[in-house]
Amino acid sequence: MTMETSSAVIFEERQDQIFRKGEQPFDLACNKESLAGAISQRACVFCGSRVVLYPIADALHLVHGPIGCAVYTWDIRGALSTGPELHRLSFSTDLQEKDVIFGGEKKLYRALTELIDMHHPKAAFVYSTCIVGIIGDDLEAVCKKVGKEKAIPVIPVQAEGFNGNKRAGYEAACKALFRLVGTGDIDGISPYSLNIMGDFNLAGEIWIVRSYFERMGIQVVANITGDGRVDSIRQAHGAALNLVQCSGSTMELAGLMEEAYDIPHIRVSYCGLEDMAESLYAVARFFKNPEIMKRTQRLIKEELSILYPRLREFRKALSGKKAAIYVGGAFKAFSMIKTLKFLDMKVVLVGSQTGTKEDYQELEEITDDGTIIVDDTNPLELCTFIKEKDVDIFIGGVKERPIAYKMGVGFCDHNHERKEALEGFVGILNLAQEIYNTVMSPVWRFVPRRAAEGVKNGRDRETLCVHNQRLQAL
């Protein structure tokens, strides 16, 4: 069974979620429910909430449900911590049939109590899953009771998987976080201070970003949530500014904090040259302090002077290579497109699982004619596009990797499982290096897709002839 023409593999219901730049005025449907039977690359509400809250390292994360939801999210991300690593353990109430029939509240109570006694967390997050929503356990009541008894915040996260998509999970997580914010002492926090939101410290990225702000003379109050700590999140309302990265995973929280504590927010991205620099400048401009601005300029100049000569090397090698990008949130794609353009690469396909209309509008503006823009795609479509656009490298998550590899296309992991820091100035080099390592590998000459143009199968008649001739010559 091989690939058919693209029209055959695109579901009719999904036609309006695919757009080719240059053909017609921009229009793209998004934020739709995934089509049943199309193999969506999307996850669920629970997943969204787990993504946001997981990196809080000194909190207990208890998944209330059957074992699957806990086990598939056990230590799967490199969200690093400088100290406690409670987040790397996978706790579950492991609901059994009898719990489903008689209700899981008692088990939840006992599990929570025993885990808190054992691990002494600073707070506990209790995630509901599909089934909890159906059997109707009163998470709020159990959490309240245990919170009182153990004298720590015990916070329910309403994350029934079926109750929307990943974005709804982000919101559930933000609501949970908002319960913590405002409960800590904010004495002594500098007027030049901010919270880093929507960064999860994959491969130590938040440490890179934090170090920039420290060099600029700005205090970071709370990491939300990479290398996160309960106590600092409780103080987050003491910061003068919220920096929101990522496609809205913490937007909801920024909104709630703006409303309740009058803290403004700026949307930033730490990926890519322009966006990283612009993010720092935006912060410097916000504080209207010439000293800070001076330090910022110096910082960026220093970093760029290290970066440029090395990037030029990569640029030479990667010029003209064709890239496809498929990410969870579209915001990440903006920075990526700019970086790839800087490397003189061509972005021929870009898409996301959960982008909004505005996101896609912006993607349309920064991409070249002919680029395919796609919302909530699936393996069949991806393969069609990869072939059609003759992609050299695919940038995406673990679910896209085997598709790319199977078709003989290079791959770079830009998702939560990445082990290389791709943020900050150093991250641009890492990204370039990652792309270089995959694109320049000699293995592609052997894959069927490239074999036709390059190395023939060693047993082909022609090759054998050459061998024979050589043998005769000896």
Place this chain on the structure above:
Amino acid sequence: MAGTERHYVSTTNACKLCKPIGACLAFRGIEGAVPFLHGSQGCATYMRRYIISHFREPMDIASSALSEKHAVFGGGPNLKQGLKNVITKYGAGIIGIATTCLTETIGDDVPGIIREFCQEEKDLFSNDTGPLLVNASTPSYSGTHMEGFHEAVKAMVGQVATRNGAAEDVNLLPGFVSPADIRYLKEILEDFKVSGTVLPDISETLDGQALLDYEKIPSGGTPISGIKTMGSARATIEFGRTLMGEHTAGELLSTRHGVFLSQVGVPIGIRESDEFFSAMETISDKKIHQKHEQERGRLIDAYVDAHKYIFGKRAIVFGEEDLVVGLTSLLSEIGVIPVLCASGGKSGHFGECVKAVTKGITDAPIVRDGADFFDIASEAKSLKPDLLVGHSKGYSLSRKLNIPLIRVGFPIHDRIGAQRILHVGYRGAQSLLDRIVNAVIERKQDVSPVGYTYV
């Protein structure tokens, strides 16, 4: 000691997966099949990611992607739409539908919905080869991925196998072993000159070649035509000691169609492999091929060469019950003491099976069923183990104890080549032996102040 109640209500770092993922894995081993989860989108996505990271192969699982309104009013319409999409766009020859905790709890009558669907969409089923729809009930709150796996195999046999047509000689139900294992088992069948239906067969579907064109459904897998005639085979060989006496696919073929059933343990190590080869000899009425006899001879030679390096070493074995039983059998016959056998599974037969394979050769190990890694780690403190044998989720324990982990089974998320690990038969034992002994030697060499280059 088997089946001791756990001290804890909560589960920390589970040593098991949920039921539907097992069903998806089994369905992936059927030719032309698309595994389909009736539940919310997240389940399919999480499981795909989990499976992909082990096999490093594409793994498509369709989903009915239920939302809130479906959870309230029933998932029937979405299931039907999903099936239709999979049939028309994937050209599936068969769809393996597994339920999830959500759809089991809202009470969707999946067989009923499928019947309705077939009625309503007659056009989709116009020819004889029209897609088969097989459903397995796999609520994640009862049993582990292995129960899900066996449930799917049983569903295939129960809903597809008949006594009609010219059958293959043997049905082989290997359980959840690696693609390399399946390739080897098929070679063994060939060497006995018997034709066989191996169900499921993930040897190609989850260990495929580099391709020019992406395959919507990976090539390979058990042919449906083969499954259809399983009822008239000469015999069934089913792997897994914990399955004996249970309502399994093999048992179903025996009671419904009168197919002779031979149940053996997962053939790991010499004794369990001998059992399998002698079952093959009986069924085929042929002597074991010289090639395998020689492999057995070399294996014994290797046991002898290796024995002093590993004698008395203490091992903790964990993972799926039947895999652990087989590994324990191997370890005990090479002189390694299995001090703890642990599994997240709870078939009720784990303890007796471990006892059966260690009897007369080593002291009965401690057995923990329904265990998680918190239990295993607590137990390990006093056991002074020298090595761990199990899947990659045991890595943090191995790191903590500073002892080697011999990676076997599923999942292996931190190494390449998991799909090519050979476990079964004389050849599998040979490969496991080499890996175990070398891990012990390597550790000894690493910690030695001398740095011997000659061991």
